[in-house]
Amino acid sequence: MLLMLYLIAITAEAMTGALSAGRRGMDWFGVVLIACVTALGGGSVRDVLLGHYPLTWVKHPEYLVLTSCAALLTIFIAPMMRRLRSLFLVLDALGLVAFTLIGCMTALEMGQGMLVASISGVITGVFGGILRDIFCNDIPLVFRRELYASVSFAAAWFYLGCDYFKVPAEQAMLLTLFGGFLVRLLAIRFHWEMPKFHYNDQQ
Numbered sequence: 001m002l003l004m005l006y007l008i009a010i011t012a013e014a015m016t017g018a019l020s021a022g023r024r025g026m027d028w029f030g031v032v033l034i035a036c037v038t039a040l041g042g043g044s045v046r047d048v049l050l051g052h053y054p055l056t057w058v059k060h061p062e063y064l065v066l067t068s069c070a071a072l073l074t075i076f077i078a079p080m081m082r083r084l085r086s087l088f089l090v091l092d093a094l095g096l097v098a099f100t101l102i103g104c105m106t107a108l109e110m111g112q113g114m115l116v117a118s119i120s121g122v123i124t125g126v127f128g129g130i131l132r133d134i135f136c137n138d139i140p141l142v143f144r145r146e147l148y149a150s151v152s153f154a155a156a157w158f159y160l161g162c163d164y165f166k167v168p169a170e171q172a173m174l175l176t177l178f179g180g181f182l183v184r185l186l187a188i189r190f191h192w193e194m195p196k197f198h199y200n201d202q203q
Helices: 002-023 028-050 061-109 114-135 149-164 169-190
Strands: none
Touching: 002 028, 002 061, 002 114, 028 061, 028 114, 061 114, 061 149, 061 169, 114 149, 149 169
């Protein structure tokens, strides 16, 4: 089930990345590049930091093909995308938690401790979007919108807590997916945000 969610998530993330590139008027190569970075960048950063080789998209090049095709498809169906905004928000929320779980599991399988595993989960969950926004010359949305990275961090620790208390793996995964998904949707619905820091040199 987690693999299916992962495939859905990278497809959805690739399409949102392609739309971001389109807003910047990039050519088709730029669209595909931004899409792939958005979908696979978080996992790649995690793997590099943990020394986990080969990278996921190197081991499974079909993921690169899938995200590239999703990007090219987005170019042709872009006029319809506004109607699908709610669907993409739902898929993004699911993808965030699924990526977080995969990041935690990868670190635990390598024998890393809980703190490193939780950070690995957050990196997998949010760094694709951060890289997308940096490449598009924007302040990353994760730093200025509804709860996002904090949902990933909370989901990571919830899963690690379940693992620590020997909750069966499948139950822990389902509970984390449902809980993280619900909190993310509530954050979108009620505009829950982290406190902002404002500083002005002129004052």
